[in-house]
Amino acid sequence: MSNSILELEMLRKNFGGVVAVSDLSLQIEQGAITSLIGPNGAGKTTIFNLVTGFLAPSSGHIKFAGRIVNKMKPHTIASIGIGRTFQNVQIFPKMSVIENIMVGRHLRSNAGIFYSCVLPPFLRKEEKRIQEAAEEQLHFLNLAQHAHAPAGSLPLGNQRMLEIARALAIEPKLLLLDEPASGLNARETIAMGELIEKIKQMNVTVLLVEHDMELVMDISDYVAVINFGKLIAEGTPVEIQENEDVIAAYLGE
Amino acid sequence: MGGKNSVGFLILIIGIILIPFMVTNDYYLGVLIFTAFNCLACIGLCLLMGYAGQISIGHGAFIAIGAYTSGILTAKFAWSPWLAMFCGILIVIVIAFCLGIPALRLKGHYLAMATLGFASIVHIVAVAAVDLTGGPSGLVNIPRLDFFGYVLSSDKQYFYFSWSVVALGVYIAFNLINSRVGRGLQAIHGSEDAASSLGINITSYKVQVFILSAVFASVSGSLYAYYMNYIDPGPFDVSHSILLVTMVAVGGLHNIWGALIGAVFLSLLPEFLSFLSDYLQVLGIAYQPDYDTLVYGFILLIIMLFLPEGLFKGFGNITQFVRSIFKKFSKRASDRVK
Numbered sequence: 001m002s003n004s005i006l007e008l009e010m011l012r013k014n015f016g017g018v019v020a021v022s023d024l025s026l027q028i029e030q031g032a033i034t035s036l037i038g039p040n041g042a043g044k045t046t047i048f049n050l051v052t053g054f055l056a057p058s059s060g061h062i063k064f065a066g067r068i069v070n071k072m073k074p075h076t077i078a079s080i081g082i083g084r085t086f087q088n089v090q091i092f093p094k095m096s097v098i099e100n101i102m103v104g105r106h107l108r109s110n111a112g113i114f115y116s117c118v119l120p121p122f123l124r125k126e127e128k129r130i131q132e133a134a135e136e137q138l139h140f141l142n143l144a145q146h147a148h149a150p151a152g153s154l155p156l157g158n159q160r161m162l163e164i165a166r167a168l169a170i171e172p173k174l175l176l177l178d179e180p181a182s183g184l185n186a187r188e189t190i191a192m193g194e195l196i197e198k199i200k201q202m203n204v205t206v207l208l209v210e211h212d213m214e215l216v217m218d219i220s221d222y223v224a225v226i227n228f229g230k231l232i233a234e235g236t237p238v239e240i241q242e243n244e245d246v247i248a249a250y251l252g253e
Numbered sequence: 254m255g256g257k258n259s260v261g262f263l264i265l266i267i268g269i270i271l272i273p274f275m276v277t278n279d280y281y282l283g284v285l286i287f288t289a290f291n292c293l294a295c296i297g298l299c300l301l302m303g304y305a306g307q308i309s310i311g312h313g314a315f316i317a318i319g320a321y322t323s324g325i326l327t328a329k330f331a332w333s334p335w336l337a338m339f340c341g342i343l344i345v346i347v348i349a350f351c352l353g354i355p356a357l358r359l360k361g362h363y364l365a366m367a368t369l370g371f372a373s374i375v376h377i378v379a380v381a382a383v384d385l386t387g388g389p390s391g392l393v394n395i396p397r398l399d400f401f402g403y404v405l406s407s408d409k410q411y412f413y414f415s416w417s418v419v420a421l422g423v424y425i426a427f428n429l430i431n432s433r434v435g436r437g438l439q440a441i442h443g444s445e446d447a448a449s450s451l452g453i454n455i456t457s458y459k460v461q462v463f464i465l466s467a468v469f470a471s472v473s474g475s476l477y478a479y480y481m482n483y484i485d486p487g488p489f490d491v492s493h494s495i496l497l498v499t500m501v502a503v504g505g506l507h508n509i510w511g512a513l514i515g516a517v518f519l520s521l522l523p524e525f526l527s528f529l530s531d532y533l534q535v536l537g538i539a540y541q542p543d544y545d546t547l548v549y550g551f552i553l554l555i556i557m558l559f560l561p562e563g564l565f566k567g568f569g570n571i572t573q574f575v576r577s578i579f580k581k582f583s584k585r586a587s588d589r590v591k
Contacts, residue, residue, distance in 0.1 A: 052450060078452035086450075092443030095436070102433075103440045107452035109433050113461045116432035117425045123432070130433065163447075170451055 005030040005174055005205050006051065011060035013046055013229075020046040022229035023060065028174070028207055033200050035208040035216045037240075038226035039249065044209040045087055047226075048176050051207075052084050053077040065173065079107055083172030085163045087179050087209075093152025097143060100151045100162055101134040104169025108133070134169065141165045141195070157188035164195065174205045181212045193219050217241065225249065258427055261510055265423065269416040273409045281524070282408045286480060288520040289415035290316075290473045291500060292513050296422045297469025298501050299512035304430065304438040305462040307357065311368030312497050314375035315345050315467040317489035319474025321379065321386055324484050328394045335398075338475040342468050349467035353460040360445070364463065372491045379486035391485030398479045415476055419513075422469060426509045429465075438462060499549065503556050505563025514564050522548070 004027035013021040021043045028034050036044045049055040051062055053074040062069050069077055092100050109130050111123050138144045141161050146154060151162060160180055167175055177196070181189045193215050200206055210216050216223060217237040224234040227249045233240060240246055276282050294312055301307050322341035326332040332340070348371075356367040379386050386392060398405050398414065405411050429435045440448040441455050449455055478484050496519065504515020523545055530540035560567030 054446065054449075073454075074446075074449035075452050075454045078450055084450050086446065090444040090447035090450075092440050092447065094443060095439055099436060099439075103436045103448070103453075104451050106433060106437055111433045113429070113434050113465060116434040117429050117465070119428045119432070127432070166447075166451065 003030045004028055005065055006207070007061075007063040008047070008051075009061040009063065011047070011050060011062065012058045013043075013050060013055060014058045020229050021050065021057075024226070024229065024231055026224055026231055026234070028205065029222060030205050031200070031203060032221035033196060033206040033208060033219055034222045034224065035210060035220040036224050036226060037210065037213070037216055038232075042226045043229040044226060045178060046229075048084060048178055048207075048209065051077075052082055052176060078170055078172075081171075081173035082176065083167035083170050083174070084176040085160070085167055085178055085180060087182070089156070089159045089163055091151045091159050091163050091166070093150065095151055096148050097151050097154065097162055098131070098134050098138060098147040101137050101166050101169050102130050104137075104166040105130045105133055107170050137165045137169050140168075140198075157184050157191070160184065160192070161195065164199075168199065168202075168204070172204060174207065175199060176207045176209075178209050179211060180208070181210055181215050189215055258510075262420070262423065262427075265420055265513075269413070269420065273412055279408055282412055284521065284524055286408065286412050286415050287477075288517055289412075289419050290477045290480075291497070291520045292419045292516040293415075293422050293473035293476070294470045294497050295500050295504070295512040295516040296419070296426050296509060297466035298497055299504075299506065299509055300426055300429065300438075300469075301462050301466040302498070302501055303506040303508065303512070304435065304442060305459050306442045307459060307463065308362055308365040308498065309368040309463070309466065310365050310491070310494050310498060311370075311372030311375075312466070312470045313489050313491065313494035314368070314372040315349070315470035316474035316477065316493075317375050317379055317486070318345050318348065319471030320478040320484050320489070321392070321474075322471075323475040323478045324392045324395045325385060327396050327479075328392055334396055334475075334479055338472065341471045341475050345467045345471040346464050349464040350460065353463040354456075357459040357463065358456050364459075368494075369491065372494050376486055376490050379489060386486070389485060391483055393483050395478050395482045395484065397482065398476075411480055415480070418472065418476065423509060423513070430509070434458070434461075496549075499553055503553060503564055505565035505567075508563070508565050511563045511565030518564065519549070522552075 006028040008024055008026045011021055011024045012019070024047070036047065038044055046055065050057050053069070053072050053076065057070055064080065064082060067080070069080070092103065095103070109126050111126055115123050135144070135147070138147055141164070143158060143161060143165065146158065151159065154162060164177065164180065180196070181192050184192060189212060196206055196208065196219055208216070208220065220237050222234065223237050223240040225232050225240060225243070225246045232245050232249060233243045235243070272285065273282065276285065294316055298309065298312055301309055319338070319341040322344055323334065323337045326337035326340060327334050352367050352371055353364070356364040380389055382388070405414055437448065437453045437458055440451070440453060441458060445455055500515040500519045501512045502515070503519060504513065505511025526540070526545055526548060527542065533540045556564065
């Protein structure tokens with residue numbers, strides 16, 4: 001892989017005696033869709049949490065756009081251009097759909113608490129810009145008709161869409177999607193696949209954790225297979241499907 | 254401010270203008286002025302509790318710091334009351350910052366413990382530092398507020414002034430809630446992980462709101478000192494801080510109007526109870542003011558059990574319920590006509 005945006009170098013994470021990620025090295029190509037697959041408990045979500053700063057690595061390095069980001073807090077990581085979604089959807093259920101996305105514009109606006117309290121005229125303009133950007137995002141995801149509904153009232157499929165819209169609102173260079181299709185029906189899964197391909201066309205690199213193999217093989221440019229925190233194979237979807245180690249890991253030979 | 258809130262704000266303003274015409278008794282006007290001080294502290298506390306999800310059991314201490322800074326600087330050093338109030342705000346900002354940084358870095362309710370300890374310390378200092386605070390016998394000769402030499406001498410003037418500050422506080426609170434920062438706070442309350450994945454610095458936001466809520470309390474304390482012209486440590490003990498938390502919880506945590514209603518309700522309750530006790534006397538029941546605490550506890554219990562979202566939401570639900578019954582009846586009536 002020539003042009004990588006994210007590099008994991010000998011990344012390791014121990015939880016007490018359990019090794020969740022074991023000296024893993026992996027490069028994620030810019031502008032592509034890369035999928036992380038592997039059995040449950042293989043360490044995929046742990047890798048996401050390491051990359052986004054929710055966990056600190058026990059050893060090894062994480063480089064994003066040439067910069068070591070190991071010790072950064074999640075909000076700093078977001079500010080340098082890594083967005084993410086969560087395995088168990090984490091929308092803000094009591095806020096409206098559009099407000100959820102407006103929260104995503106946080107990094108692209110800068111009113112502090114003092115100005116927010118007194119609301120000077122220039123702030124109204126900023127507020128308007130935030131709202132317009134959020135509306136644009138809603139149209140992109142066909143959620144505009146739900147704009148003012150409480151986010152918690154949406155069906156799961158739309159909640160996952162909303163979570164992605166919110167993560168896109170920060171204008172990330174790299175987007176980490178943690179099982180975006182889990183719990184979705186067949187039609188919703190197809191829509192999700194189309195959405196992820198659209199995101200790629202927006203020149204956002206996508207790193208995907210997903211169990212729906214059909215979806216993974218369909219949309220991924222590269223697939224990395226992980227088992228027991230170790231990389232056991234990587235390559236194009238076709239290469240992976242023919243890899244004997246992968247078949248063994250999945251079928252438990 | 255959105256539609257419904259603008260209506261609420263209008264009602265608040267009209268109420269403020271009209272009430273002194275209806276309440277001519279100076280004692281009750283005084284009670285309403287105290288209510289304004291409680292409202293002010295509760296607005297700040299509501300921002301902290303309802304929007305940042307943190308509890309402070311030491312807001313009485315910030316009220317005390319505001320009151321004592323104002324009192325000491327005006328009575329002992331002849332500062333302008335406005336300057337003294339400003340100075341109180343600055344001191345409170347520094348203290349809230351120092352308390353908030355270590356307590357809010359951790360997940361969980363460490364702020365409640367830190368503020369509880371802090372409130373006890375402030376109360377002890379107010380009692381023991383006799384040279385500075387006057388100790389238990391209090392601090393006298395605090396001047397009234399004035400606007401360029403025009404002194405707010407009557408209770409009516411002070412009523413208008415203090416409730417205008419409450420209205421300003423409500424305005425500020427709603428601006429904040431509907432802003433970038435306010436959304437950030439609601440996001441933190443919804444899911445800390447998701448909020449930080451969107452670039453929101455959780456600790457920083459919590460500290461900022463804590464500071465803002467402490468400033469509200471400090472202003473409330475300064476206004477209290479200028480109204481009473483005398484302060485002693487009595488009203489600033491931990492139980493007052495707990496009463497403030499109760500007010501916000503009774504009214505409804507997640508709504509500024511709820512906090513106001515809770516503050517007004519619990520501020521006026523003792524008056525209502527003493528009014529009621531006269532009648533109970535006739536029935537042969539000797540009601541003591543000490544029983545007030547019992548009634549508070551009972552009300553809190555009832556509200557937590559039956560209206561967990563507070564009085565404000567509770568009223569909303571009740572009106573909705575009544576409306577739905579009414580609809581059912583009117584539908585039945587129209588069916589019968591057919």
